[in-house]
Amino acid sequence: MSRLPETSNSLLLKVRDPANVDAWREFAAIYRPAVYRLARRQGLQDADAEDLAQRVLVSVADALQTWEKDDNRGTFRAWLLRIARNAIINALTRRPPDAALGGTGVTDQLAAEQATGSPIRDLIEDEHRRAVFRWAAAAVRADLHESTWMAFQLTAVEGRSIEEAAAETGKSIGSVYAARSRVMRRLRAKVMEWEA
Amino acid sequence: MTTKDPQSGCNQRLLRGYLEELLSAQQQVQVEQHLCRCQACRTAISDSAADRQWWGNARDYLRGDDWDDDNRTGFSNPDVNRAPFDAIDQHDGSEEDNGAGWPSAVAPSQLVDWLDPTDDPRMLGRFGGYEIVGLIGQGGMGIVLKGFEPALNRYVAIKVLSPLLASSGAARKRFAREAKATAAVLHDNVIPIHRVDESNDLPFLVMPYVPGDSLQKRLDAEGSLDLVAILRIGEQVAAGLAAAHSHGLVHRDIKPANILMERGVERVRLTDFGLARAADDGSLTRTGVIAGTPQYMSPEQARGEAIDARSDLFSLGSVLYTMSTGRLPFRAETPYGILLRIIESRPRPMRELAPALPAWWETLVARLHEKRPEDRLASAAEVAEVLRGCLAHVEQPTAAPLPDVCRVDPRSGSAPRFPAWTRPARYQRAFLALGLLLALAVPAAWIIRWATGQPPTEAVELPPVNSPPALAKKGAKETAGEPKPEASPWDGPATELTRLLEDGSEFESRAHLLWDPPSLTDTTPAISPPPVTPEKEPAR
Incomplete structure (x- = not known):
């Protein structure tokens, strides 16, 4: 089970401030895809998944307001997980009966999980961490030469050989090794920045 | 650094320095050359960047899979952080999309x-x-x-x-x-x-x-609709409009998102008269604010002119067009471009996009898309009646003849020609600029008030209630002067407008907010x- 990064407190402070749109965008950029993918993995169609992601964001945004007021509530991470999980399960189980879910028994399954708790929670954590990685990757990529990024993308993500990557990017073998490690380091730093 | 003894060039400090991006260009080249030969240092630099688990996570998480949303959230999409209101008309017919930004x-x-x-x-x-x-x-x-x-x-x-x-x-x-x-x-x-x-x-x-969905949602899901469905929906929208018009009320914002479809029954309801106002209420319309979604605006709305019930008919024409083809009739990269097209150009013939549509349908929609209000069908009631007639004809072609207005021009075999009233484009652009000026000036005053924490003034017509303050502040900074409470739109920052028109992106993000404040959902x-x-x- 992958670990859900602790959400940056400073960022959340910013999110709670309605004036800071950028912070909200960043927040939404991470959470929205996570919920979307989660919904798709549960068998929802694209439009329904979009819809659900939006509704989950609504409830999280509402809930963010109340979070600060009570300090004895454990970590924000745990709290957010609970919010997100309940919001997702609520949204999925309250779908009208005639709506196509794209799979049978999803509702029952979710209802069961609401009681027992665990697999969907793992899914949520997994998708959240994935979203953080992708957010970080997009940020890192934007700051780098495309060839530097590609040295990483081709070898570390797509599993191509160093030689292939070197040929494709026009770099030397050594330069591919160097570049991909540099990207990895930046990526890790960016993810940890979110976790901090 | 000799080929004989690769280890001799190993230098952990240089490797770390490389990762931390502290090295000179020359030192970097040195490291890269060394890595061409030294397996130990290849491992060392990888481990130093991140441990095995990180590399594994990067591989697993960054790789695309079936669950990705190709349009928006996919990792390969560099726009992953872009909020939807940064781009109007991002994809056809879904300006209500709220996406990641919200x-x-x-x-x-x-x-x-x-x-x-x-x-x-x-x-x-x-x-x-x-x-x-x-x-x-x-x-x-x-x-x-x-x-x-x-x-x-x-x-x-x-x-x-x-x-x-x-x-x-x-x-x-x-x-x-x-x-x-x-x-x-x-x-x-x-x-x-x-x-x-x-x-x-x-x-x-x-x-x-x-309970139910808006027409927008249905279009998003289904693309275009079949002619019978279009006629049923269109007829009801026209009937609802006729009722509103008979009370002197112009909706002003007819668009798929404001057309609600009840679930299970074939009933359509018009909603959100949020921008509607009594047509004879001159006191507030005088400010000339362009209110409404640009894509479905009428030419007279786009020019910021006085409008009447026939403006809604043009918008209805655009809705019918979108339902028929799955595409917006007037499309452009920027709101300005959209308005220009609404004023100047005819939409692409529907039958080029959907060849199955009958020619008479093209003719009828073109009658709603006439640039001059007086060339359109006369009233929403008439449109409703014609659409009812069309529906009867489609369902029983032999028993019910087509309404007269749908008769295809026998000479051209297609929609009637665009009337030759058109003014030189130059003038039209001037008109458009005026409309935009009006549209910008007053909300700009609003934004300033809002950003500076002052209460809005009487002059305000279209408060960007949800506008992100970051943008609002930007707007405040860039807009000249402090508008007086009663400032006429003509006092607005004309040079600012010119600049905005030239700088598409900035204008786009702001104009979109002014016209169509982002909403959570419909x-x-x-x-x-x-x-x-x-x-x-x-x-x-």
């Missing part, structure tokens, strides 16, 4: 502060005597809540004037007029108003809660299941 999300949370407490743990709170179940959406003027009315055991949609606006006299006035105007229209195809009132100093109106009760009830648990 900057207004934080505003509704303030809403909880002015709800009264409730005993029912499943509810958010109470407002105006209703138990509040959740938030339906946000529109230009306010917030839409889903409420439960225990006495009548029914769900309602409650549209509350945004607290930000409730302090403004103009906004209150307009909200009241909207409510009054809509309440006067009793028609099957118009969402009725149950009640107009105030609670905690916030004006609100109550409508029935209608501003009408369009979501079938109630919104997720916010988590109460953690509050304990």
Whole structure:
């Protein structure tokens, strides 16, 4: 089970401030895809998944307001997980009966999980961490030469050989090794920045 | 660094320095050359960058798979962080898309502060005597809540004037007029108003809660519709419009998102007269603010001219076109471009996009898309009647002849020619610029007021209630001077406008907000299941 990064407190402070749109965008950029993918993995169609992601964001945004007021509530991470999980399960189980879910028994399954708790929670954590990685990757990529990024993308993500990557990017073998490690380091730093 | 002894060049400090990006260009080359030969250092630099688990996570998480949303959230998409309101007309027909940005999300949370407490743990709170179940959406003027009315055991949609606006006299006035105007229209195809009132100093109106989707959602899901469905929907929209027009009310914002489809029944209801106003109410229209969604605007709206009921007919034509082809009739990269097209160009013939459509349908929609109001069909009632006739013809081609207006011009065999009234394009651009000037000036005043924390003024017509303050502040900075409360739109920053027109991106992001403040969802009760009830648990 992958670990859900602790959400940056400073960022959340910013999110709670309605004036800071950028912070909200960043927040939404991470959470929205996570919920979307989660919904798709549960068998929802694209439009329904979009819809659900939006509704989950609504409830999280509402809930963010109340979070600060009570300090004895454990970590924000745990709290957010609970919010997100309940919001997702609520949204999925309250779908009208005639709506196509794209799979049978999803509702029952979710209802069961609401009681027992665990697999969907793992899914949520997994998708959240994935979203953080992708957010970080997009940020890192934007700051780098495309060839530097590609040295990483081709070898570390797509599993191509160093030689292939070197040929494709026009770099030397050594330069591919160097570049991909540099990207990895930046990526890790960016993810940890979110976790901090 | 010799080929004989690769280890001799190993230098952990240089490797770390490389990762930390502290090396000179020459040193970097040195490291890269060394890595061409030294396996140990290849491993060392990889391990130094991140441990095995990180590399594994990067591989697993960054790789695309079947669950990715190709359009927006896919990792390969460099626009992953882009908020949808940065780009209007991002994809066809879905300007309501809220995507990842959804900057207004934080505003509704303030809403909880002015709800009264409730005993029912499943509810958010109470407002105006209703138990509040959740938030339906946000529109230009306010917030839409889903409420439960225990006495009548029914769900309602409650549209509350945004607290930000409730302090403004103009906004209150307009909200009241909207409510009054809509309440006067009793028609099957118009969402009725149950009640107009105030609670905690916030004006609100109550409508029935209608489960179902907006036409926009249906178009998003299905693309184009078949002709029978189009005719049924079009006929009902026209009928609803006719009822509103007979009360002197111009909707001004006919678009798929404001057309609500009841679930299970073939009934269509017009909603959100948020931008509607009594056509004879000159006092507030004089400010000339362009209100409405650019894509479905009429040419006279685009030019910022006075409009009447026939403007809605043009918009209806655009809705019919979109339903028929799955594409917007007037498309461009920027709002300015869209307006220009609305004013200057004819849409691409529908049958090029959907060859199965009959020629008479092309003819009919073109009659609604006439640039001059007097060339269009005369009234919404007539349009409704014609569409009814068309429907009868489509369902029983032998028994019911086509209405006369649908007769295809025998010479051209297609839609009638575009009338030769067209002014030189140069003038039209000037008109358009005027319209834009009007459109920008007043909301700009608003933004400034809002950003500086001052109450909005009477001159304000289209408050960007959800506009992200970051943008608002930017706008304040860039807009010249402090508009006086009664500032005429002509006092607006013309040079600023020129610059904005040249700088598409900036203009786009701002103009979109002005015209079409981002909403959470449709501003009408369009979501079938109630919104997720916010988590109460953690509050304990």
